[in-house]
Amino acid sequence: MDEEKSGEYVEALARGLAVIEAFDDQTPEMTLTELARKVDMSPATVRRNLHTLEALGFVRRNNKHFLLAPRILTLGSAYLKAVRVDEAIMPELYRITALFGDAANVGVLDGPNVLYIAHLSEARAARRMASVGVTYPAYATSMGRVLLACLPAEEIENYFRNAELRQLTDVTVTDTKALRAILGEVRTNGYSITVDQLDYGITALAVPIKDSTGRVVAAVNTSGYSPRLKPDDLLEQRLAEMQIAAARISNLLMRFPALLHSLIPH
Missing domain, CATH: 3.30.450.40 (GAF domain)
Structure with a gap:
């Protein structure tokens, strides 16, 4: 059975992980719009994920740009x-x-x-x-x-x-x-x-x-x-x-x- 179609698949978690993985050496900092474009999600969805990750200490913001925080290493x-x-x-x-x-x-x-x-x-x-x-x-x-x-x-x-x-x-x-x-x-x-x-x-x-x-x-x-x-x-x-x-x-x-x-x- 396709896991993405099963009741056990948590789409919100998958989206959060996709947001984390979007940051790399080519794009270490991104605006909300840039990040939404890269992960192919709506800005509203990305905003909610970023807010959660920021509250947990995994993401920080620099003016209008978001970047990974050191805690991501854990x-x-x-x-x-x-x-x-x-x-x-x-x-x-x-x-x-x-x-x-x-x-x-x-x-x-x-x-x-x-x-x-x-x-x-x-x-x-x-x-x-x-x-x-x-x-x-x-x-x-x-x-x-x-x-x-x-x-x-x-x-x-x-x-x-x-x-x-x-x-x-x-x-x-x-x-x-x-x-x-x-x-x-x-x-x-x-x-x-x-x-x-x-x-x-x-x-x-x-x-x-x-x-x-x-x-x-x-x-x-x-x-x-x-x-x-x-x-x-x-x-x-x-x-x-x-x-x-x-x-x-x-x-x-x-x-x-x-x-x-x-x-x-x-």
């Missing part, structure tokens, strides 16, 4: 604390960055995107960087390709029917046929390497994280600066350790059932 941190990401995932990310430097991440599929649920970086560079809670198009990331490749055939078909494949760099693969071939290789190889697909200067290697049944529930990657990190070197130097990291995280998930259950695709 929503995301509640998940991280409840499922104990620090204990289940972060030890391996620390180990990976200690071995190789650069950055390491764990992500899951969130619609057409990969959502980063854990991140550790040796240092920030002048390029697009991941952080917890950030989403990027799955087709252009190493973790996204690993996760897409492991989907059932019908879900992959649905993905390609609905995904917006945009050219993010001069070398971003957006051709559906080419992407299907890449996903086939990823499925066969058990890993994905991307070079300058999401942004210039990012080379990454990702492998799947599985539960006890062998089902892929997440992915872990290591990334670095393209000019000094060649794909062949990445495979030779890091693949074995990334596979070890994925296996260790998989084992740890058995000790943290709340985290595991939250990652299982629905």
Whole structure:
């Protein structure tokens, strides 16, 4: 049954969450009219949501503009604390960055995107960087390709029917046929390497994280600066350790059932 048509679906809550999610790096502050246009709701509906969120401390206003308040961070941190990401995932990310430097991440599929649920970086560079809670198009990331490749055939078909494949760099693969071939290789190889697909200067290697049944529930990657990190070197130097990291995280998930259950695709 379609949840949106069932009696259990709370439309007011869905609208409030849509208002929160409308704020991003491109639109950190918006007027009521701008926000209503972005979420495709009536100004009256958006006004009521903003009033409630402001009363709860999640939204503030700056003259005629509305923006998220620091308290909004409690929503995301509640998940991280409840499922104990620090204990289940972060030890391996620390180990990976200690071995190789650069950055390491764990992500899951969130619609057409990969959502980063854990991140550790040796240092920030002048390029697009991941952080917890950030989403990027799955087709252009190493973790996204690993996760897409492991989907059932019908879900992959649905993905390609609905995904917006945009050219993010001069070398971003957006051709559906080419992407299907890449996903086939990823499925066969058990890993994905991307070079300058999401942004210039990012080379990454990702492998799947599985539960006890062998089902892929997440992915872990290591990334670095393209000019000094060649794909062949990445495979030779890091693949074995990334596979070890994925296996260790998989084992740890058995000790943290709340985290595991939250990652299982629905």
